[in-house]
Amino acid sequence: LGFPLRNNPFPSIDYRPLQNLSHFSLSWIEFGEAIWSGWRSRWFVRFVMAISNAERETAAAKEGGGERKRKRGAEKPLAKWRTQGEQKTYSSKLVEALRRVRRSSPAASTDHSRSRAIRAVADRALALAARGQTRWSRAILSGRTLKLRVRALARAGGPKSLGGVATVFASRPAEKTKPQALERKARVLGRLVPGCRKLPLATILEEASDYIAALEMQVRAMSTIANILSAAGSQPM
Amino acid sequence: MSSRRSRSRQSSSGRITDQQIDDLMSKLQSLLHEARLGSHDRASAAKVLQDTCSYIRSLHREVDDLSERLSELLDAAGVSSDQAACIRSLFM
Numbered sequence: 001l002g003f004p005l006r007n008n009p010f011p012s013i014d015y016r017p018l019q020n021l022s023h024f025s026l027s028w029i030e031f032g033e034a035i036w037s038g039w040r041s042r043w044f045v046r047f048v049m050a051i052s053n054a055e056r057e058t059a060a061a062k063e064g065g066g067e068r069k070r071k072r073g074a075e076k077p078l079a080k081w082r083t084q085g086e087q088k089t090y091s092s093k094l095v096e097a098l099r100r101v102r103r104s105s106p107a108a109s110t111d112h113s114r115s116r117a118i119r120a121v122a123d124r125a126l127a128l129a130a131r132g133q134t135r136w137s138r139a140i141l142s143g144r145t146l147k148l149r150v151r152a153l154a155r156a157g158g159p160k161s162l163g164g165v166a167t168v169f170a171s172r173p174a175e176k177t178k179p180q181a182l183e184r185k186a187r188v189l190g191r192l193v194p195g196c197r198k199l200p201l202a203t204i205l206e207e208a209s210d211y212i213a214a215l216e217m218q219v220r221a222m223s224t225i226a227n228i229l230s231a232a233g234s235q236p237m
Numbered sequence: 238m239s240s241r242r243s244r245s246r247q248s249s250s251g252r253i254t255d256q257q258i259d260d261l262m263s264k265l266q267s268l269l270h271e272a273r274l275g276s277h278d279r280a281s282a283a284k285v286l287q288d289t290c291s292y293i294r295s296l297h298r299e300v301d302d303l304s305e306r307l308s309e310l311l312d313a314a315g316v317s318s319d320q321a322a323c324i325r326s327l328f329m
Contacts, residue, residue: 098311115307119300119301122300122304185283185290192294201259205265219299219303223303229307
């Protein structure tokens with residue numbers, strides 16, 4: 001996985017840590033579980049430090065310190081999805097994963113299975129980019145591992161593996177004064193955001209905001225990659 | 238979960254009312270959708286939730302379409318290392 005970076009945009013930044021990802025890229029599942037078992041784990045810290053520090057500082061300098069000071073609290077986590085550093089990190093991971101997908105299914109299996117594989121890989125890369133700070137990302141990472149088992153469990157009633165952890169923080173008293181229609185819509189929203197069923201409304205909204213921002217970045221990155229590939233396809237290098 | 242940034246703000250002066258939470262969150266949502274809603278006045282919470290749901294659904298659909306497109310493109314040509322460098326350089 002040695003990319004010859006001829007056009008290194010940040011000459012002062014060492015891209016070698018990116019190539020260390022080859023350890024992790026061998027098994028997303030193991031890596032996801034490493035995050036799941038402890039965010040302070042060795043791998044996770046190394047991943048964060050190696051990838052995000054240098055690029056984040058550069059990106060943050062671009063965004064301007066003023067934005068951070070002005071928008072504090074809830075908005076600060078959302079702005080991170082729009083930085084170039086994040087998009088870059090995500091795109092790199094996605095490209096590596098796409099290469100693996102292509103290798104693993106050389107004979108063009110049905111488009112659906114491969115596009116589903118791509119979707120799964122993209123979602124997992126997105127969840128990793130969240131660095132374990134949001135419930136939806138943790139749900140995606142753990143969900144992919146137990147996908148088959150959880151489906152059976154969910155039908156039996158009570159997805160304990162996902163719901164068990166998700167309800168750790170659902171300690172706020174139930175909202176009794178909310179009208180039913182609002183509750184229903186909130187539940188629908190909770191189903192749309194991974195890992196957010198049966199959570200209090202405030203938590204769901206917070207997760208949804210971050211999830212939407214992350215999805216937007218995902219769409220931007222994937223469409224850019226698709227454009228590059230289609231452009232490159234018409235002009236074979 | 239220990240949060241480095243104060244995401245779950247439990248005010249020490251007392252619990253935050255649900256109404257306050259709703260107001261803050263609705264504002265948050267509206268900010269996200271400002272491009273879509275245009276200059277709508279902040280509608281009811283139900284509308285915000287509804288719009289959020291449909292927006293997430295449309296984003297999901299877009300990701301699915303892009304996955305389809307990428308799978309077709311992967312069919313034609315893999316991602317060579319040159320293209321990988323090209324992609325990265327594009328995000329300068």
